[in-house]
Amino acid sequence: xxxxxxxxxxxxxxxxxxxxxxxxxxxxxxxxxxxxxxxxxxxxxxxxxxxxxxxxxxxxxxxxxxxxxxxxxxxxxxxxxxxxxxxxxxxxxxxxxxxxxxxxxxxxxxxxxxxxxxxxxxxxxxxxxxxxxxxxxxxxxxxxxxxxxxxxxxxxxxxxxxxxxxxxxxxxxxxxxxxxxxxxxxxxxxxxxxxxxxxxxxxxxxxxxxxxxxxxxxxxxxxxxxxxxxxxxxxxxxxxxxxxxxxxxxxxxxxxxxxxxxxxxxxxxxxxxxxxxxxxxxxxxxxxxxxxxxxxxxxxxxxxxxxxxxxxxxxxxxxxxxxxxxxxxxxxxx
Amino acid sequence: xxxxxxxxxxxxxxxxxxxxxxxxxxxxxxxxxxxxxxxxxxxxxxxxxxxxxxxxxxxxxxxxxxxxxxxxxxxxxxxxxxxxxxxxxxxxxxxxxxxxxxxxxxxxxxxxxxxxxxxxxxxxxxxxxxxxxxxxxxxxxxxxxxxxxxxxxxxxxxxxxxxxxxxxxxxxxxxxxxxxxxxxxxxxxxxxxxxxxxxxxxxxxxxxxxxxxxxxxxxxxxxxxxxxxxxxxxxxxxxxxxxxxxxxxxxxxxxxxxxxxxxxxxxxxxxxxxxxxxxxxxxxxxxxxxxxxxxxxxxxxxxxxxxxxxxxxxxxxxxxxxxxxxxxxxxxxx
Numbered sequence: 001x002x003x004x005x006x007x008x009x010x011x012x013x014x015x016x017x018x019x020x021x022x023x024x025x026x027x028x029x030x031x032x033x034x035x036x037x038x039x040x041x042x043x044x045x046x047x048x049x050x051x052x053x054x055x056x057x058x059x060x061x062x063x064x065x066x067x068x069x070x071x072x073x074x075x076x077x078x079x080x081x082x083x084x085x086x087x088x089x090x091x092x093x094x095x096x097x098x099x100x101x102x103x104x105x106x107x108x109x110x111x112x113x114x115x116x117x118x119x120x121x122x123x124x125x126x127x128x129x130x131x132x133x134x135x136x137x138x139x140x141x142x143x144x145x146x147x148x149x150x151x152x153x154x155x156x157x158x159x160x161x162x163x164x165x166x167x168x169x170x171x172x173x174x175x176x177x178x179x180x181x182x183x184x185x186x187x188x189x190x191x192x193x194x195x196x197x198x199x200x201x202x203x204x205x206x207x208x209x210x211x212x213x214x215x216x217x218x219x220x221x222x223x224x225x226x227x228x229x230x231x232x233x234x235x236x237x238x239x240x241x242x243x244x245x246x247x248x249x250x251x252x253x254x255x256x257x258x259x260x261x262x263x264x265x266x267x268x269x270x271x272x273x274x275x276x277x278x279x280x281x282x283x284x285x286x287x288x289x290x291x292x293x294x295x296x297x298x299x300x301x302x303x304x305x306x307x308x309x310x311x312x313x314x315x316x317x318x319x320x321x322x323x324x325x326x327x328x329x330x331x332x333x334x
Numbered sequence: 335x336x337x338x339x340x341x342x343x344x345x346x347x348x349x350x351x352x353x354x355x356x357x358x359x360x361x362x363x364x365x366x367x368x369x370x371x372x373x374x375x376x377x378x379x380x381x382x383x384x385x386x387x388x389x390x391x392x393x394x395x396x397x398x399x400x401x402x403x404x405x406x407x408x409x410x411x412x413x414x415x416x417x418x419x420x421x422x423x424x425x426x427x428x429x430x431x432x433x434x435x436x437x438x439x440x441x442x443x444x445x446x447x448x449x450x451x452x453x454x455x456x457x458x459x460x461x462x463x464x465x466x467x468x469x470x471x472x473x474x475x476x477x478x479x480x481x482x483x484x485x486x487x488x489x490x491x492x493x494x495x496x497x498x499x500x501x502x503x504x505x506x507x508x509x510x511x512x513x514x515x516x517x518x519x520x521x522x523x524x525x526x527x528x529x530x531x532x533x534x535x536x537x538x539x540x541x542x543x544x545x546x547x548x549x550x551x552x553x554x555x556x557x558x559x560x561x562x563x564x565x566x567x568x569x570x571x572x573x574x575x576x577x578x579x580x581x582x583x584x585x586x587x588x589x590x591x592x593x594x595x596x597x598x599x600x601x602x603x604x605x606x607x608x609x610x611x612x613x614x615x616x617x618x619x620x621x622x623x624x625x626x627x628x629x630x631x632x633x634x635x636x637x638x639x640x641x642x643x644x645x646x647x648x649x650x651x652x653x654x655x656x657x658x659x660x661x662x663x664x665x666x667x668x
Contacts, residue, residue: 133555133556133557134557135557135558152557153554153555153557155555182551182554182555184551184555188551189555191548191552192548192549192551192552192555193552193555194548195544195545195547195548195552196545196548196552196553196555196556196557196559196560197555197556197557197559197560199541199544199545200541200545200559200560200563200564201559201613201616202596202599202609202612202613202616203537203538203540203541203563204537204559204563204616204620205612205613205615205616205617205619205620206537206592206595206596206599206612206616207533207534207537207592208616208619208620208623209595209612209615209616209619210529210533210588210591210592210595211529211530211533211534211619211623212529212618212619212622212623213529213591213619214525214526214528214529214530215526215653216626216653216654216655217516217518217522217526217652217653218525218526218527218529218530219530219622219623219626219627220487220516220626220627220652220655221467221487221489221516221518221523221526221527221530221531222467222530222531222623222627223467223468223469223486223487223530223531224469224565224566225530225531225534225535225538225565225566226530226531226534226623227623227627228562228563228565228566229534229537229538229562229563229565229566230534230616230619230620230623231558231559231562231563231620232558232559232562232563233613233616233617233619233620234617234620234621234624235617236617237610237613237614237617240609240613240617241608241609241610241613244609244613245603245607245608245609248603248607251603251609252600252603252604254544255596255599255600255603256600257544257547258540258541258544258596259593259596259597259600261540261543261544262536262540262589262592262593262596263593265536265540265589266586266589266590266593269579269582269585269586269589270586273579273582274575274579275536275574275575275578275579275585276571276575278536278539278540278543279535279536279539279567279571279574279575279578280571281539281543282535282536282538282539282540282542282543282564282567283539283567283568283569283570283571283574284546285539285542285543285545285546285547285564285567286538286539286542286564286565286567286568287568288546288553289542289545289546289553289556289560289561289564290568292550292553292554293553293554293556293561318551318554319549319550319551320550321550321554
């Protein structure tokens, strides 16, 4: 097959208005970030205090879910579910009732359970999930930040059978707010975040508890290793639980492996006075992370969204360091 | 007992020259920090490369341990042992042979094993241990920093029977380089750092290993929780092992408690789909740490070093938030 070297933008993508459901840290920051790019956007939150605060900042927001969805349907808006994981089933049911034809995505921290909820409502053909890997220990509208997604990884779910048009609409949203789009299958995403995002909350928590158990003097001696190693344990417990418990199967596996490795480390320390294996393995893993983190993104330019097998091709490219930038090296028709 | 409100410096403390044995991150930074205060200081390191680098920076250093100790003996210098924990026994033996009358301290990360090694050489009456709670993931002379101790906690071992003169000499050294002096018993220190410094290395390591086990894609998705939670796993493995293995008994206890708590969390997640207990406990512990960390130091001014029971009085004060600043509220003789 002959390909030219010409790099072009993919076919012009419409920029539908965006309807953000849930105005916490992620949803609220998204509304702010979209406003900064000039994209028409409006939002919903069930809390009157949050809506009052967002309205005071000049945003177009409401506590009326049905009215908000009716407006989304009228405008064929892209709907973004940004509510906590335990509420997703109810929100998806409302979307199915009031805006069943709108393109639909989410920014929830697990992907397979959201895809399942969407499937149960018959909305799979409108839906491509997403997950911006951004956050902070703070939460709520007061913590929102229009720059939250700048340079962050935004996973766009790339499961077999995804609608190419919706996929591009969702990827475009992520690019527009400055994120780096990484395509991944929903279940692959959930296993990955169990290891690199959800487990770190539990190891931070247990480190905090055992350290604090040594008393006030110990906490006064605590320096950088404790400060950094326990930081995310300070996140609001309800937010942590919503995230971790929604990914329970993958997290159970990661947690069991953690316990096994720590038990082997304890046995080696007790029997040989050594922590060599865990310290060496940990050092290697951390260095690999630093290396990967320092390496430049590789734009994926040889996959045409919607072509045969594009989903698997994108996933493979991402596993080798690829990011989607919206640029495709066009095939040469000659 | 009637006390005046007059706060005075303790009896003028001589400022002996300082002999630093070991010029890694801590020892080298100490030599730099002392030079910045104008205190006469010289150093030893067994590596010719390190000594060449330090000499090139203008420091008075040598690879000859015996000659360095002979010079310390001649000047009645304060000797600071700053070599890795596994080398301490041999270094203390050399001090006993060549400089048995010098005041002696150390900056090693465990206190009881060093005190035991000193006791075995009959040097206990010259010795007061210390531990600056400062460091970084980097090591060696190239990483040294004269500001490393600025605002850091410096534990000064305060065991029953400590020589008051040596204690003041060591505390003065820590104050001079900008540290906050916290008195603690050697065994109490070792239990505390097992929880807040040594265990965090193992939880960071296991978090890194399990996360990296999910593959390159997972590491590319890793955000703040993984970055901060695994940072200290990047420390040179030999430095981590020297520190952790020297504190094996206390670390075994902390590690066993960690495994127990993670196992209970796994059981709760498996049986109830909940991580409530560990997440809530971790949040409470982290908030307590933040609160203690934000509270102002309380200067201990009502303990006269060398008075009856001063060691226990200092330890008690430190457990309630006290730091030693070198100022004592003098007793009113009337």
